Amino acid sequence: MAPPRYDSAISAASCSGSSSSSSSSCAAGKLTPPQEIDGLLADAGYKVRSSDLRQVAQRLERLETVMVNAPSEISQLATDAVHYNPSDIASWVDSLLSELSQPPLPLPSDLSDFSDLNYVDSLVGPAINPTVVNNEWTDLHAPQQQQTVPQLLTVVTAMEEDSGIRLVHMLMTCAEAVQRGDFPLAGSLIDEMQGLLTRVNTGCGIGKVAKHFIEALRRRVFTPQGLCSAAGGGAGSTNEYEFLYHHFYEACPYLKFAHFTANQAILEAFDGHDCVHVIDFNLMHGLQWPALIQALALRPGGPPLLRLTGIGPPSSDGRDSLREIGLRLNELARSVNVQFAFRGVAASRLEDVKPWMLQVSPKEAVAVNSIMQLHRLLGAPPSRNSPIEVVLAWIRSLNPKIVTVVEQEANHNQPEFLNRFTESLYYYSTMFDSLEACPLQPEKAVAEVYIQKEICNILCCEGAARLERHEPLAKWRTRLGEAGFRPLHLGSNAFKQASMLLTLFSAAGYCVEENEGCLTLGWHSRPLIAASAWEALPLPPLPDGSDPIRIINQNVL
């Protein structure tokens, strides 16, 4: 297998720099453990060799101890000291330490052999120069000395951080092994990582992320491909998927943001129309629509006649769940005096839906709403009749007033496993981070299962079974533009509403950003979900004057 092309994997379309720089850290992809720059720190602007991480951490600790204990000597640092570029942490710390008359620690032998776990226990350092002032430091790092109890807290933290960093590096090495097809090595790495997991806190932070990714790798390596059940696929799992989806809806604001933003755009598009028809590509429990119904009920001039067509998978247990949701929405609409009609279209795949099933009438304003559904159509190779082309063509043939598209803002559809692994590691780390603040149990735990299923689908499944093929906003822009759609700017009302909604979610890390008329919701400036709105460009008339829309409808039948 040819070595992976990482430069092609760094998508120029990536909306934030963090995800692309992670790929650049795995430049070589060789068998030996990497000597290159650590990717995680590179994101923060610091260049540290992966093999030097522990030593640099020790030196930083030492620097802090020295600075704390000798404050009077520090002023000279501000005046006549020469400092190296702080992005190169190793030499920067050394220069500071030498300024404070502490000799730098010599680098120990190469500790990048990942099969050796013993170093975590002993924390044996090199011989210390006797001019070291701080006794604590000497106690901690004198050779062959057991950790004493007062330093135990520091030792445990250092060990955990160490283990966390090691876990990430081992995850990357294991993913490289999987990509190469070296399953024995991958398997042994997985076993080691599971052992290492016992030393870290898997309830939060890097331990939790690692736990989920180790599980995904384990399934990939040890489970035959035939057992790959996609998230939401399989007849028996529809209810389970709805359950997970509902808890994900409750636990974090991503779906609420999607619903409210799409509703705002649809509401504005329907202004002035008396007959409106909404087509929902994934009805689930219909949680998006009460708010739209209420907003239509209160719009100046009175509510229109609202038709809703909900597409969803067929129910497994004989219940007609689509119809039940329709009845409930109908009851709500009647309570607020909105004329309402519902139609359910059961289809296990979106590409099985034909436009005639939707029964769109020419005199109504149509809105097509797709919340995280379009990416599931990207499995086949691009061609004239690939599922995504077909679906976009019939959407256009309906002549919709507005198409609302919400997609994960991530690049998880790359053909090479390692690229997908790296991208999803960063993406889902951020998402798990944002989930930490959720106070609701069991919603939070079930939401994690939902996310776990997505991760497993991205990493364990291939071909038609892999449905979670997330692509970044820029790619969707290109794709929708080529399919004959023009972007509509989501207005300031949508932005205001999204910001207000986020203020209600008490965790302060969420951020709404505007991106060329689209809105993205992210955690600490990493966008995770993007909402956009589109309208169909009018089709040019055919040379013989016939109506192109009618022809398209016939073709897709």
Added chain:
Amino acid sequence: MAEDKEKKAKFCINDHIDILVEILKRLDGPSLGVAACVCRLWCSVTRNDSLWEHLCFRHVSSPPPSSVRPVVVALGGYRRLYMVCVRPVLSRLRLGGGDSDLVRRVWTRDEVQLSLSLFCVDYYERLDGRLGEASASSLMFLCKPVNV
């Protein structure tokens, strides 16, 4: 004059419900709740939804259109709107703004609209027992602040 003095001495607020309502209209939510515990009469008076309507929109910059009332009544009434949406939304948005004089803050139309939307989602979730175990939990994120 002596007659008035005699009447004043025997004045009982419970004989003048309209005055009682006028006074209650000026209270905030928790005080209304306390007032409801005074006696059965006060309890029934404070359950009057128009009091809560007044409370919900007291600080809106412009009065809401008349179409709002039937919608709110259909979705559960103003008292429920206040308890479930308005109070948490206001308090959470205030925390973001850092206003010290909380009660006097003026609502914007967008905040009203957002509260109504959330209220509608709440009503919808209560409509069916199948979502029952998660009923009204859409709005639980409003009620459980987290120290971040």
